[in-house]
Amino acid sequence: MLAMEYRGPKRVRVVQKPMPEILHPEDAIVRVTRSCICGSDLHLYNGNVPDTRVGQTFGHEFTGVVEEIGSEVTKLKVGDNVLVPFNIACGKCIFCKQGLFGNCHEAAPQATAAGGFFGYSHITGGYNGGQAEYVRVPYANVSPTVIPPGMDIEDAVLLTDVVPTGYQAAEMGGIQTGDTVVVFGAGPVGIMAARCAWLFGAGRVIIIDKEDYRLEFARNYSKCEAYNFQEIGDPVLFIKKQTDWIGADVCIDAVGAEAAGNALQTITGRKTLLQAGSATAVHWAINAVRKGGVVSIVGVYGPTDNLVPIGNVLNKGITIRANQTAVKRHLPRLIEHVQNGVLNPKGLITHRLALEDVADGYRMFSAKLDNCIKTVLIPATAGI
Numbered sequence: 001m002l003a004m005e006y007r008g009p010k011r012v013r014v015v016q017k018p019m020p021e022i023l024h025p026e027d028a029i030v031r032v033t034r035s036c037i038c039g040s041d042l043h044l045y046n047g048n049v050p051d052t053r054v055g056q057t058f059g060h061e062f063t064g065v066v067e068e069i070g071s072e073v074t075k076l077k078v079g080d081n082v083l084v085p086f087n088i089a090c091g092k093c094i095f096c097k098q099g100l101f102g103n104c105h106e107a108a109p110q111a112t113a114a115g116g117f118f119g120y121s122h123i124t125g126g127y128n129g130g131q132a133e134y135v136r137v138p139y140a141n142v143s144p145t146v147i148p149p150g151m152d153i154e155d156a157v158l159l160t161d162v163v164p165t166g167y168q169a170a171e172m173g174g175i176q177t178g179d180t181v182v183v184f185g186a187g188p189v190g191i192m193a194a195r196c197a198w199l200f201g202a203g204r205v206i207i208i209d210k211e212d213y214r215l216e217f218a219r220n221y222s223k224c225e226a227y228n229f230q231e232i233g234d235p236v237l238f239i240k241k242q243t244d245w246i247g248a249d250v251c252i253d254a255v256g257a258e259a260a261g262n263a264l265q266t267i268t269g270r271k272t273l274l275q276a277g278s279a280t281a282v283h284w285a286i287n288a289v290r291k292g293g294v295v296s297i298v299g300v301y302g303p304t305d306n307l308v309p310i311g312n313v314l315n316k317g318i319t320i321r322a323n324q325t326a327v328k329r330h331l332p333r334l335i336e337h338v339q340n341g342v343l344n345p346k347g348l349i350t351h352r353l354a355l356e357d358v359a360d361g362y363r364m365f366s367a368k369l370d371n372c373i374k375t376v377l378i379p380a381t382a383g384i
């Protein structure tokens with residue numbers, strides 16, 4: 001089968017790989033119908049995630065058709081059209097039982113922090129992902145969800161990560177009616193977080209990025225204010241001025257380890273890897289939130305240390321909430337929101353490429369070319 005393969009930083013290509021096989025009675029084999037490229041893939045692509053191995057197939061956002069099931073798979077049948085959450089979760093451990101599907105204790109051998117993910121580094125289990133024609137789906141009774149009849153496959157594929165992550169970013173913010181919410185990062189996740197902030201009762205939503213085309217997109221899609229941090233001076237001061245010098249009620253970090261905007265952070269976090277990614281956005285979020293406010297972090301950072309202004313967290317009495325998204329927990333509500341037209345995930349998709357063109361897809365998304373917001377890959381074997 002054809003699959004994307006990582007060859008080292010900024011080098012990906014499509015290769016022939018052996019077909020995945022059932023390795024455990026709870027496995028399913030899924031023929032991929034759509035897969036996406038995510039900001040989280042860029043951390044791998046840029047070589048910023050420990051233990052990302054050459055030969056790995058990325059892709060944690062995908063839909064597919066069930067081709068084969070193991071003897072203990074009861075919730076799926078061959079031929080089902082499924083959306084597959086990015087978390088690989090056992091459904092039985094103490095964390096899964098609390099709905100913490102992003103922190104499963106069984107799905108990754110080094111599960112001290114995150115759980116298992118498709119198409120990520122070996123710190124999250126080393127599972128191959130869905131930027132391929134076929135993929136092995138472990139614990140197939142737990143997370144894969146049959147796509148409701150009539151749902152557009154492009155909406156379904158965004159329910160595997162982007163929509164739940166934007167939603168959880170807003171949820172973790174504990175937004176109260178009328179709150180001012182500032183979202184750092186106008187990628188697909190930040191745009192969805194800004195959109196979802198309104199669902200929780202925000203009174204004002206501001207998004208900050210440096211890509212004008214993304215800010216323009218966010219203004220229309222998320223109906224929020226949007227500012228370019230390269231044009232507003234110190235973004236923290238700017239937010240303070242916008243909020244009568246109080247600060248925002250909630251700040252969301254939807255940027256993560258590859259944040260721009262601070263030379264010291266960029267050199268230590270991205271160039272020399274002396275810290276686990278540039279902490280610029282989280283820094284701004286902590287400093288721009290009001291005393292007693294909430295900082296919600298969905299932007300991904302690595303497992304080691306970061307230069308974060310912890311003294312300000314303490315002295316301002318800030319609550320920090322953060323996690324990998326528990327996709328499955330949100331699906332019932334978010335499927336309803338999509339069916340009722342409250343959310344329009346496929347509106348984020350700007351590019352549709354053949355799987356064979358995956359290298360172009362990464363280059364374009366990484367370099368923010370051609371007004372790219374979200375790219376979907378379509379394997380020739382998709383059939384739909």
Ligand SMILES: NC(=O)c1ccc[n+]([C@@H]2O[C@H](COP(=O)([O-])OP(=O)(O)OC[C@H]3O[C@@H](n4cnc5c(N)ncnc54)[C@H](O)[C@@H]3O)[C@@H](O)[C@H]2O)c1
Pocket residue numbers: 038039040041042043161162165184185186187188189190208209210211214229254255256257258259260261280281297298299300323324325
């Ligand atoms: N927690 C989760 O479960 C989860 C799930 C999906 C994605 N993520 C993470 O969310 C983040 C965003 O994902 P995405 O797909 O939207 O990525 P993306 O790369 O498309 O978007 C990131 C955006 O941040 C902007 N940016 C850079 N520095 C900034 C700064 N200092 N302030 C404000 N904006 C800045 C970039 O210009 C870019 O538009 C990534 O870190 C990704 O790994 C987390």
Ligand SMILES: [Zn+2]
Pocket residue numbers: 038039040041060061086161162
């Ligand atoms: Zn993703």
Ligand SMILES: [Zn+2]
Pocket residue numbers: 089090091092093094095096097103104105106107
């Ligand atoms: Zn578990």
